[in-house]
Amino acid sequence: APTGELDSFERTIAADQRIEPRDAMPEDYRRTLVRQIAQHAHSEIIGMQPEGAWLTSAPSLRRKAVLTAKVQDEAGHGIYLYSACETLGVDRADLTQMLVDGRQKYSSIFNYPASSYADVGTIGWLVDGAAICNQVPLCRTSYGPYARAMIRVCKEESFHQRQGYELLQTMMRGTDEQRAMVQESVDRWWWPSLMMFGPPDAESAHTARSMAWGIKRHTNDELRQKFVDMTVPQADALGVTLPDRSLAWDSATGHYRFGQPDWDELARVIKGDGPCNAERVARRRAAHEDGAWVREAAAAFAARGGRVG
């Protein structure tokens, strides 16, 4: 874009106003947004798999209805986000191709198995809880279409978090066996949930640039701290123990102190070497290929002006 137009970009960012699709923007700003929004969209779509696996064995009609609604919401979030991304001049079909070819990432968290029914509750409580901490500030991100998508997504994520917490509360009021299932599940999901916020600030490649552009509003470590502060009292109320012996209230800072996740594990999972990476991508690829006839039929229908026969 001509220099004058980029001055207007800098002014908009400095005034903390939104950049819209037709505005001039630096190529790196556009590329950073495509990377983050596409990764976010892919996470929603891949994120349907761990809980989706429990739909057919939910223990009651009510639990099944709640879980179905949640998993459908995730598909909707993926669609809002792909649409936001398309306003930056990319095509959803290409993004999906990059996902199934392993050329674009999705959140590390969805590469862990949902191996017990308690995981449905724990994912809602911890994974959606972490997602909310990360996404509420993104409602004020500098790119208009992404910010607007986040407002709606966050409302739905609050329901997701509550349904997970309520499921765990119910199990905690149940038998010793159910309580043990909840504790075992929380033990497995706690550290991966902390990893969702990304590497520590000192090792985060993109944070400084993305903060300067108003894409990110807080650093990875700030949001991780916020999540811990929010979650520890919830764990106490639930009656579960978080698997971190160094967790302690620090009255001097007004925050909880906590231990460091295994950052080598995060690096391995991001590189493709987590417990379920291959399975998740294979499943997504198969669903995409199985859906080819629907896309072809829709394109043929559109090509004849939407007329049947």
Ligand code: FAQ
């Ligand atoms: N997993 O320099 P940074 C959900 C990558 S919630 C995988 O710190 P950045 C809801 C990063 O991309 C989950 N990769 O990067 C739900 C970069 O790689 P690149 C989705 C990660 O972007 C709940 C490199 O490491 N939410 O789906 C991860 O400034 C339940 C360096 O990292 C979002 O995507 C990770 N955990 O900060 C659905 C939120 N962390 O691209 C279903 C939006 C880092 O250079 C069920 N995204 N990487 O090759 C963000 O806020 C940011 O992108 C961060 C990373 C904070 C994730």
